[in-house]
Amino acid sequence: MNATRLPDVRFDQFLRHAELGALLHAYAEARPELVTVRSIGRSHEGRDIWVVVLTNAATGADTDKPGFWLDGNIHAAELTASTACLYYLHELLGKYGTDAQVTQLLDTRAVYIAPRLNPDGAELALLPRPRHIRASTRLYPFEEEPVDGLTTEDVDGDGRILTMRVPDPHGSWKQCAADPRLMVAREPGEFGGDYYRLYPEGFIRNHDGLTVTVNKDREGLDLNRNFPSGWRPEHQQAGAGPYPASEPEVRAMVDFILAHPNIGAAISYHTHSGVILRPMGTCSDDDMIPDDLRCYKRFSELGTRSTGYPAASIWHEFKYHPKETISGTQDWVYEHLGALFWTVELWAPNREAGIEGYKWIDWYREHPVEDDLKLLKWSDEQCGGQAHVDWKPFVHPQLGAVEIGGWDRMNFWRNPPPHLREREAARFPGWMTQIALSLPKLELLRSEVRALGPDTWRIRMAVANSGYLPAYVTKRALERKIVRGVMFEIELPSGSAEVSLLGGKERMEGPQLEGHGNKSSLLALQPSRDVTADRAVAEWILRAPRGTRLALSASAARAGMVRTEITLD
Known part of the structure; x- marks a missing residue:
């Protein structure tokens, strides 16, 4: 391979684990003076967890320079997070020597990139017949298979996990009057129409013909809840694991960062919501150190200016439940180590469809039907009708005649459609470089x-x-x-x-x-x-x-x- 030619990479495709490892080593082979690739540990299933170290070796060792960390794909199916990391890697290597800022960055700082912290979960999402979990593939908190209930999976073998709808006079859903493809909620006090019951696509074990309970994923360990700072047991924070840093993926990251005290700032990429999130997750802005809060706001504003993504406080604006707090990477890196840290939730289909002023998690709890119609229009015009899949008959082994269709959450919600993945990743290199050069x-x-x-x-x-x-x-x-x-x-x-x-x-x-x-x-x-x-x-x-x-x-x-x-x- 020509020592100055970077590997060809397509950012509209998600890479399997072997392909990802080969690509990272190809970058190191192409630019050995700037790139080294290290395995910092092995996953639950034994896969390498790769970290790419970027710096100009001629100007000193990486550990003698200020360090900037970024990671992605700690959540299994959030594959665009890996794309954002790989895009920045390619951007830095492609511009070194011609772009003054990038050259200054790699001459004077070190950049550590962990493109996929959860390789096992990502592999599961990338199988021909995938499963889309959030967690590690470790069975937790119990290993036994469920004895009954619906387990979400691809029942018709089309590589997608959608929704099953069954006509039912007691159902909670109905066809939208403006577009019958769209399922909308039945109104309070509404009777006399055609209604449906909706199920996640999956098979039902020991079905009694009447009741269905949707099982939780057997893989219930959320790696982002396993970090030491703010760790709480299962009854207080679901998925946190048996003890702090119990999981090899989290322990690998924790050990690496503790062994690199030069790391002063970090970003973790997730999907989706289209927002830059800043600490704290466990207390309000009023309880933060004022100087640190001003610093966070300053750099978050720079992020908004550079990327177009709004910035928000986790505590004030991004809670899964108003009475619950979220702890994870952001608390450990900032609250425990005192390094700057942001979580970036890539991609917002709402914004793509022209929905303005939506409030991230709150929007999913309740929003007007007009928003759904905008999204359906976006699916038809920009996604070839694939973001919302037309309903098709299917004979289900337990439910009988059903229809399968609806929103493709994995390929158009959790992640952008292929033609938009590179565009989303391309929003962030300038901001990351600005943070790193400010160290x-x-x-x-x-x-x-x-x-x-x-x-x-x-x-x-x-x-x-x-x-x-x-x-x-x-x-x-x-x-x-x-x-x-x-x-x-x-x-x-x-x-x-x-x-x-x-x-x-x-x-x-x-x-x-x-x-x-x-x-x-x-x-x-x-x-x-x-x-x-x-x-x-x-x-x-x-x-x-x-x-x-x-x-x-x-x-x-x-x-x-x-x-x-x-x-x-």
């Missing part, structure tokens, strides 16, 4: 040697944070005691009796370094008193013969490391 970046200002006598020297090392964000990134990190001030170190020749420190220590902790982000307006009542709070200086006094060479270094976990050598002369 703190430690730089060497100068190192100085001054003779105080024939064998006595004063050495000074000055560094600065050239990034927008402070070296600690968030006040939450300071509160959680996750980060230290800049650490200075002088390496003395080993075993030399002629070299000794008279002042300073071999390793010293300096201050926290602020960034160049504006803290207030020029019209503020009080000017900033810390106009050089982005700088720090270390000083040593030592006795050593002329000509001695010494190594100096400074590091801040989220701002990287700088090294230099001096000669006493």
